Amino acid sequence: MKNFLDQDFLLQTDTAKRLYHDYAADMPIIDYHCHLPPDQIANDINFDNLTAVWLNGDHYKWRAMRANGVDESYITGNKPDKEKFEQWAATVPYTLRNPLYHWTHLELQRYFGIDSRLMPGTANDIYNDCTAKLQSPDYTVRKLITGRNVEVICTTDDPLDSLEYHQKIKQDNFGVKVLPAFRPDKAMNCDDTKVLNAYINQLEIVADTVVNSFESYLHALKKRHHYFAANGCCVSDHGLERLHADEYTDSEIVAIFNKIRQEQVLTPVERGKFKSAMLYHFALWDHEKGWVQQYHLGAIRNNSSRGLRQVGPDTGRDSIGDFSQARNLSKFLDRLDADDRLTKTIIYNLNPADNELMATMAGNFNDGSIAGKIQFGSAWWFLDQKDGMIKQLNAISNMGLLSRLVGMLTDSRSFLSFPRHEYFRRILCNLLGDDIENGELPNDIQWTGKIVQDICYFNAKNYFDFDKK
Incomplete structure (x- = not known):
């Protein structure tokens, strides 16, 4: 019987142990998506x-x-x-x-x-x-970070954010890069036009731009996109039930935006068209700058109205949804790819029933310009556990190239969550170790170890532009 949480935790074979201890364990961490508060890093609190x-x-x-x-x-x-x-x-x-x-x-x-x-x-x-x-x-917060061999952290930030804390961290010459990520979900959420109008009014102040038309709205948001880029940002992120890819005309979006500014209630069709237009423009800006765009798909949020009313959102009342994903995802990616304006893209899936769907969809839009350009991202949220990780790793192995995966992330609000990278690495090494010992892969530890190190660190290092920031 093995001891709980010993040095070989989750490693079931001698080959797995060798892959983990000799190749994976000491790799630096690139945490390219999390929700850590940058003010606490800037102020280095206890x-x-x-x-x-x-x-x-x-x-x-x-x-x-x-x-x-x-x-x-x-x-x-x-x-x-x-x-x-x-x-x-x-x-x-x-x-x-x-x-x-x-x-x-x-x-x-x-x-x-x-x-x-x-x-x-x-x-x-x-x-x-x-x-x-x-x-x-x-x-201190910074010691909690450096103690886990972290090299890069990407936080999650609204376009209105001043990024003052990221600037302070950079000025302090903290050894870890802490970079913002552009998360414009609020800027496209037209379900409540009163709330969106309040957001637009704030944007006018932050962007120093009068927003009296859809064109000026895009101009103001793009100014923020430029501002984020000037502060080291090279990734965007979107949290959506599903991608929106409805057909629309420019004149329709202009009319819809005017209704928004008048705080009129939009029809479901109008909401779908507006969100589709906004996502498209965001993606064009990401392509112009060579950013990596990320789409987290499939969560159904705030299921308990009583819980939402009592304690608010993001408090544990969300779950896996069963949204239809394939058709809109295909349309969205193809519209960009048709004009060769599809940037590096990571798609995260929350419903395990859609794993193979996501893995094969990503493969449709790789074009040979960069290894792993379109990624089926690591197991996310309810799936970032042993079973979910194994299913995601198997899906990408069967439908794509596991060797080009850009590895794990924490997606966490806690400074104690970096061992999730270790958890992923142990599971990855155990999976490959099993295959080697079963004769399903050659007993080439040096090559397999290289693949392990690529997945844990080097693929992400090469995929993102963090070294330039």
């Missing part, structure tokens, strides 16, 4: 306690606590931090076979050197020990 760094904002843990019968006051409410942690510690033993059980203990071990299992009987000592360490100069 967290007050373990709850503050570990539970605040972590909707994965919040979902588990609710499922375990924990009252909301201990989750997003105003109960003392230590009591919130105690409720999490009481929940952890019930997360067996949920990835949270692995992540929790991996993070305790990697950041704090704690091998004890978290449970009510160990909660007090673990909380006090970790909280004391978090007060020291060795546990």
